[in-house]
Amino acid sequence: MTRPVVSGSRVAHGGKAVYGVNLGVLMLDARFPRIPGDMGNGETWPFPVELHIMPNVTPELVVMGNPLDYLPVAIESARQMIARGVSAITTNCGFLALLQPQLAAALDVPVATSSLMQIPSVQATLPPGKRVGVVTVSAATLTPAHFRAVGAPEDTPTCGTENGREFFRVLIRAEKDDLDIDLAEADVVAAARELIEKNPDVGAIVLECTNMPPYAAAVAAATGLPVYDIYTLVTWFVGGIRPRVFPVPQRYLKA
Incomplete structure (x- = not known):
């Protein structure tokens, strides 16, 4: 027997250009390979993301210069993604931690700019006498202001990759377009x-x-220590924006 169709029982509401994409990523303008695990590789994420490139805002400019110089373009790019339908914003450079207070104040959706935001919560998990350390692409330019902007201790110990053979010169100096994964x-x-x-x-x-x-x-x-990064931050972040639905199997219900 065919069930009667009730007019208005299933109404889809519009108003956005994009649906089903909760997270917008502010991307720096770069040409190096983005392998799985890299934030700019869509296969990294277990949920849809929108990647928005900020033209001419390169990793070298942000890491070796002043990220605050690019606050206006970051705000405008984020607003464009929000208008299209995303419900949260992150970035693909940890140095954009410096923009966390300003972006959070300027946008009407939750913002998580940097993996460095995890430092206070990770610190809370450690026993007395232990603290969080940071591995960065550039220790020379990661300043107390970056930590202060995300509520992390300004004296957080850091170590960078500046003296390495591959990672820094490909990602920051852009000396070549290919990446030796093992060297990185x-x-x-x-x-x-x-x-x-x-x-x-x-x-x-x-x-x-x-x-x-x-x-x-x-x-x-190599270290035997817990390791946190932008992947752990973003999966937590989106987990709150789009909580998992747990269906109750029939066997749990009374007949």
Whole structure:
């Protein structure tokens, strides 16, 4: 028997250009490879994301210069994504932590700019006498102001990849378009080892750079410490914006 159709029982409401995409990512303008695990690779994420490139805002300009110079373009780019339908904003450079207060104030959706935002919560998990350390693409330009902007201790120990063979010169100096994955991993692992050698009280590591998640497992294996990065931040962030629905199987219900 055909069920009668009740007019108005299923009405879809519009008003946006894009649906089903909760997260918008402010992307720097770069041409290096973005392998799985990299924030700019769509296959990294277990949910849809929208990637919005900020033209001519390169990693070198942001990491080696002043990220605040690019606040206007970041706000405008974020607003464009929000108008299209995203319900939260993140970025693909940990140095944009410096923009966290301003972006959060300017936008009408939740904002999580940097993996560095995890430092206070990770610190709360550690035993007395231990603290969080950071592996960054550039320790020389990661300042107390970056930490202060996300509520992290200004004296957080850091170690960078500037003296490595591959990671820094490809991502920041843009000396070539191809990436030797093994050399890049070795650079990140070497920085993590140096971090804990110089700071024995480090009990957990946060990877600042959004291109470092492909190497997080190698860092954990090399150091024996918990490792957090932009992937762990964003999956937590979106988990609150789009809570998982847990269907109740029939076997749990009374007949």
